[in-house]
Amino acid sequence: MKSRSIPLREVYVWEMPVRIYHWINALCITSLCITGFVIGNPPAFMRGTEAYYNYWFGTVRFIHFVSAFLFFFNFVFRTYWGFAGNEFSRWYNFIPYKRSQWKEIFDVIKVDILQVTHNKIDSIGHNSLAAFIYFITFLIFLLQCLTGFGMYSAMSSSFLPKMFAWFVPLMGGDMAVRQLHHVLMWGFILFAMVHIYLVFYHDYIERRGITSSMIGGWKFIEEDVIDRHDNPEDSTKN
Amino acid sequence: MNCKIMCINSSFSELINTDRFMENNQPTFYEETRKDGISRKDFLKFCTTMAAFLGLEASGVGQIVKALQTKPRLPVIWFHFQECTCCSESFIRASHPIVANIVLDKISLDYQETLMAASGVQAEEAYKTVMAKFPGEYIVMVEGSIPTENEAYCCIGGRSAKAILEEAVANCKAVVAWGNCASAGCVQAAHPNPTGAKPVHKVISGKPVINVQGCPPIADVMAGVVVHLLTFDRIPQLDELNRPKAFYSRRVHDTCYRRANFDAGLFVESFDDEGAKRGYCLYKMGCKGPVTYNSCGIIKWNDGVSYPIQSGHPCIGCSEEGFWDNGPFYQHLPDVKGFGIEVTADKIGLGLGIATAVGVAGHAVVTNIRKHREIENTPESGS
Numbered sequence: 001m002k003s004r005s006i007p008l009r010e011v012y013v014w015e016m017p018v019r020i021y022h023w024i025n026a027l028c029i030t031s032l033c034i035t036g037f038v039i040g041n042p043p044a045f046m047r048g049t050e051a052y053y054n055y056w057f058g059t060v061r062f063i064h065f066v067s068a069f070l071f072f073f074n075f076v077f078r079t080y081w082g083f084a085g086n087e088f089s090r091w092y093n094f095i096p097y098k099r100s101q102w103k104e105i106f107d108v109i110k111v112d113i114l115q116v117t118h119n120k121i122d123s124i125g126h127n128s129l130a131a132f133i134y135f136i137t138f139l140i141f142l143l144q145c146l147t148g149f150g151m152y153s154a155m156s157s158s159f160l161p162k163m164f165a166w167f168v169p170l171m172g173g174d175m176a177v178r179q180l181h182h183v184l185m186w187g188f189i190l191f192a193m194v195h196i197y198l199v200f201y202h203d204y205i206e207r208r209g210i211t212s213s214m215i216g217g218w219k220f221i222e223e224d225v226i227d228r229h230d231n232p233e234d235s236t237k238n
Numbered sequence: 239m240n241c242k243i244m245c246i247n248s249s250f251s252e253l254i255n256t257d258r259f260m261e262n263n264q265p266t267f268y269e270e271t272r273k274d275g276i277s278r279k280d281f282l283k284f285c286t287t288m289a290a291f292l293g294l295e296a297s298g299v300g301q302i303v304k305a306l307q308t309k310p311r312l313p314v315i316w317f318h319f320q321e322c323t324c325c326s327e328s329f330i331r332a333s334h335p336i337v338a339n340i341v342l343d344k345i346s347l348d349y350q351e352t353l354m355a356a357s358g359v360q361a362e363e364a365y366k367t368v369m370a371k372f373p374g375e376y377i378v379m380v381e382g383s384i385p386t387e388n389e390a391y392c393c394i395g396g397r398s399a400k401a402i403l404e405e406a407v408a409n410c411k412a413v414v415a416w417g418n419c420a421s422a423g424c425v426q427a428a429h430p431n432p433t434g435a436k437p438v439h440k441v442i443s444g445k446p447v448i449n450v451q452g453c454p455p456i457a458d459v460m461a462g463v464v465v466h467l468l469t470f471d472r473i474p475q476l477d478e479l480n481r482p483k484a485f486y487s488r489r490v491h492d493t494c495y496r497r498a499n500f501d502a503g504l505f506v507e508s509f510d511d512e513g514a515k516r517g518y519c520l521y522k523m524g525c526k527g528p529v530t531y532n533s534c535g536i537i538k539w540n541d542g543v544s545y546p547i548q549s550g551h552p553c554i555g556c557s558e559e560g561f562w563d564n565g566p567f568y569q570h571l572p573d574v575k576g577f578g579i580e581v582t583a584d585k586i587g588l589g590l591g592i593a594t595a596v597g598v599a600g601h602a603v604v605t606n607i608r609k610h611r612e613i614e615n616t617p618e619s620g621s
Binding site: 001002003004040041042044045046047048049050051052053054055056057058060061113115118151154155165166168169172173174175176177178179182183185186189190193194197201204205 | 477499501503512516526559560590616618
């Protein structure tokens, strides 16, 4: 039997609101991408009938719009939680404005992407590179809301889509906005592919329980990592 | 047609007779119309139609009638720059005789390169007289884009389009940009835009510009804009792209009679298929109706006879900026420039997706080697 003893500590990293946000977001993005694809290129499974019997395409669009509203408010909530949540969900994790964050980004590239060195990264929540990528996805979320609700504003009289109407003339018209909306959808798909793979990768290599942490909220973190986290001065002395 | 020739002749005689400007006694629109033998009944019909197009309430008809009967005709200078004259062509094919006359003759078209009989010095004099005689009152109407790469690409009478426009606009009341060329650059501004063509609103500043979009715009829409200017003495309510809201606030898609087929998911798959015969939605044939703002579905063309979608052809989005570059016409998702021909965002996305999957697979292989090494290096215990 191969075994070793590593002193671990359980850390409550993802609070309930963050976990709920994550899964609502995942559901919305899945629903939006599938319905978005269907809207962009509807399959021809209806033939030789009359319009008054059917409304399936309208229903697909309805699901897309409902998901979009849910996605938007969920996103607004997460932005709020970036100022109200615990230290792992705060906004300052996501923007690399400190030297130490940039150092960690290069460390993560060396350790996890190129796999040239095999040191463990000290981060307890998101590592700096992941957090920065999430920041970019937040910008894509924002752009997707601007383009999506911008197009939607033409067929709605409610105030929320109207708030985004200014974005369409900025791009010159609906044609360009629609194209951008479509291109950004691919950003979501590529992100999801890499995101899901990396969750498996981290659990496979680091065994901190990152997959289940988005269900239960707790991670297993090495004692020495927690010591360095609690006493940052000591680690710089060493 | 005879009537139109007469109109042009009369406008010619007026053009060379500059006394008209000296007297400063312009006949009203109504007087001119009656002189052409149009009955009062037809005149009132026209006013009612215009009120309906402009979305006015019933009392608006009276306002239009009064304005056309009392106000002197609008002095207008009409320039043709880089364009195909389809805006003028659209206009002279307007169904209602008054709609055509309103721009051909009745708004005092003092200078119009296609239709005026005068030429050379006389023509130049005509528009210069308007500028001198009616400062702050005349309307400049422009068909076509303006070259900025090299101004020599479009010269009239030895002067560049830009110089002519800037001079004319300096003292005008408002500018009407006819069609996609003047509003957004149209085909001349399409990639690679060799002349550096720019729409009117990007060349001039300080004057209100009304973008009457379309390639060409609907004749009745053009007339509606002129009637509005004449009746209310101010520019119509415009959207963020300076298009009159009365005509450009709704998408072709939202006023399409085939819309029910869209919602039902009934699409034409190829021209002349079963769906096309049944009048299904043309969305999959590249119809740009969902991204195009125009009145085609309501006012229609040729006396309300039909419009492209009704004739079985997808909308090409001619009243939108960059509709040439967002092609091809028969494909809804535009090609992405810089990736060769017929490459859409979906093809690029799929390529990147495959590349990502390959990268992920390679990474997984390396990760496994690393993990196995780590397991091998872990000492045995308890045995």
